[in-house]
Amino acid sequence: MLSLLSNRVLPLLQLTRLALVFTAIADGWCNLLLFARLQPGRGVSIFDALGPKPFLLTAGISVGLYAFGMALNDLIDRRRDLSIAPNRPLPSGRISPATAQLLCIGLVVMALLCGFFYSRLEPVGPLSLVLVVFTAMLIVFYDLAGKYLVTPGLITLGLIRFFHSLIAAPQMPVLWHSLLLLDHIAIVSMVAYGWEQKRPALRNRHRWLLIGALAILNLMVIGLVLARRLDRMPASVALRFEPGLLLPAIALAGFWTIAVFIRATADTPRHAGQRLMLTGLLWLIVYDAAFVAGYVSLAWAGVIALLLPIAYLSVLTMRWWSTIVSLTQRPAFRRVE
Numbered sequence: 001m002l003s004l005l006s007n008r009v010l011p012l013l014q015l016t017r018l019a020l021v022f023t024a025i026a027d028g029w030c031n032l033l034l035f036a037r038l039q040p041g042r043g044v045s046i047f048d049a050l051g052p053k054p055f056l057l058t059a060g061i062s063v064g065l066y067a068f069g070m071a072l073n074d075l076i077d078r079r080r081d082l083s084i085a086p087n088r089p090l091p092s093g094r095i096s097p098a099t100a101q102l103l104c105i106g107l108v109v110m111a112l113l114c115g116f117f118y119s120r121l122e123p124v125g126p127l128s129l130v131l132v133v134f135t136a137m138l139i140v141f142y143d144l145a146g147k148y149l150v151t152p153g154l155i156t157l158g159l160i161r162f163f164h165s166l167i168a169a170p171q172m173p174v175l176w177h178s179l180l181l182l183d184h185i186a187i188v189s190m191v192a193y194g195w196e197q198k199r200p201a202l203r204n205r206h207r208w209l210l211i212g213a214l215a216i217l218n219l220m221v222i223g224l225v226l227a228r229r230l231d232r233m234p235a236s237v238a239l240r241f242e243p244g245l246l247l248p249a250i251a252l253a254g255f256w257t258i259a260v261f262i263r264a265t266a267d268t269p270r271h272a273g274q275r276l277m278l279t280g281l282l283w284l285i286v287y288d289a290a291f292v293a294g295y296v297s298l299a300w301a302g303v304i305a306l307l308l309p310i311a312y313l314s315v316l317t318m319r320w321w322s323t324i325v326s327l328t329q330r331p332a333f334r335r336v337e
Contacts, residue, residue, distance in 0.1 A: 024066045031165050180248060
């Protein structure tokens with residue numbers, strides 16, 4: 001049994017990075033609950049009206065898109081990983097390229113099917129499925145080219161989170177939530193990129209271009225909402241400043257306090273960048289829970305918050321499991337000629 005898990009299951013989990021998929025699920029569920037709360041006659045939760053189906057379908061979309069992006073990234077980088085990360089599933093031979101290709105196709109089909117059935121639910125609409133397709137296209141662009149272009153790649157990472165969160169509620173029920181995800185991921189990725197000293201090197205012009213691009217994107221999205229009503233959702237609702245925003249603001253301040261601590265206590269800048277990126281991804285769940293607590297209810301915020309320890313424990317379990325497997329494997333020796 002242990003051999004089956006280590007030789008079959010572990011490589012698939014490593015390839016798809018499923019330990020962090022709960023951050024994407026939390027983003028979608030948060031917008032789902034925010035949209036349900038603002039729908040007249042639907043009560044506090046869409047769960048009361050439609051049951052578990054919307055939650056299951058949006059989770060399926062998140063799993064499909066997230067795992068697809070991770071697997072495609074490793075598939076594209078498999079030749080480079082032979083020299084810099086030979087223990088990954090593809091360069092180590094534990095998963096063949098053909099298997100990885102089939103997995104990518106299956107994950108995209110899964111996301112599209114879940115998106116199709118979700119878009120048929122009332123009052124979601126076909127725009128949700130369009131966003132699934134567009135998010136998948138952004139993932140492909142990032143994996144093929146964006147990650148080599150510094151600023152465009154960092155912006156693309158933020159846009160992937162932005163559009164993914166809107167799949168559950170294309171009507172943008174509380175726009176500040178999706179905009180926070182966009183800005184948080186782009187800026188955290190930029191800081192971590194610089195700390196890890198990745199190549200091509202991050203220059204000051206890249207930082208200013210990123211900040212300027214984020215400002216323009218934020219203004220464009222706000223202008224779009226102000227210019228029209230999205231599916232009977234007044235702009236005054238989507239952009240309203242309410243007391244519920246205080247909790248996300250506190251969460252934002254808390255994250256950057258932790259970021260300063262990470263930089264001050266890390267052994268090396270590279271280690272600091274890796275810790276910051278992991279913390280930044282997990283912190284998305286904190287933002288989601290804060291918005292749900294402020295706009296929906298504390299009970300539903302608790303449900304979202306439960307995904308944080310699940311995600312963190314999944315990361316720790318994967319690291320522990322990988323270490324144990326590597327220690328039990330027979331070392332490979334090469335003759336020196």
